[in-house]
Amino acid sequence: MARDVQITFDCGDPAGLAAFWAEALGYRLQDPPPGFQTWDEALAAMNVPPERRNDASALIDPEGAGPRLFFQRVPEGKQAKNRVHLDVRAAPGLTGDDRMAALQAEAERLVSRGATRLQRYEPAPPLGNGHIVMADPEGNEFCLD
Numbered sequence: 001m002a003r004d005v006q007i008t009f010d011c012g013d014p015a016g017l018a019a020f021w022a023e024a025l026g027y028r029l030q031d032p033p034p035g036f037q038t039w040d041e042a043l044a045a046m047n048v049p050p051e052r053r054n055d056a057s058a059l060i061d062p063e064g065a066g067p068r069l070f071f072q073r074v075p076e077g078k079q080a081k082n083r084v085h086l087d088v089r090a091a092p093g094l095t096g097d098d099r100m101a102a103l104q105a106e107a108e109r110l111v112s113r114g115a116t117r118l119q120r121y122e123p124a125p126p127l128g129n130g131h132i133v134m135a136d137p138e139g140n141e142f143c144l145d
Contacts, residue, residue, distance in 0.1 A: 005067040007086070011138050014071035018057035020137050021069055023113050024088060027059040030068070078139045087131075087145040096123060100130050103144045107132050110144075 036042035114137035123130035
């Protein structure tokens, strides 16, 4: 039986990291509960103090196809290389120079929004199509593939 999957990010700034990934993936902030216009209004009604209102954030795929992304505040910073990471498919169907140009353009766009470019791997046929390793604003590695 297939299961729904949620991807959870431990982070220091859930709202900020959610904003980055919404931009990177074309996701949007999950709507507040029914009866509330904003999350701040909902959290106030739940008696969540202002200093705790950035403890979590969630994004959804507007098309409903991708997994929900959940961002939760943790006290410690990132300590080691990710054992699991996201591959952002930024150049589907492209090969060679066209592929790398599309990946480079996406890398530059994400750097302008707080990402860091870590390393570029050139195409190495027959199996290696080339990719760029990036880090989000809190240092979580991901690949532009």
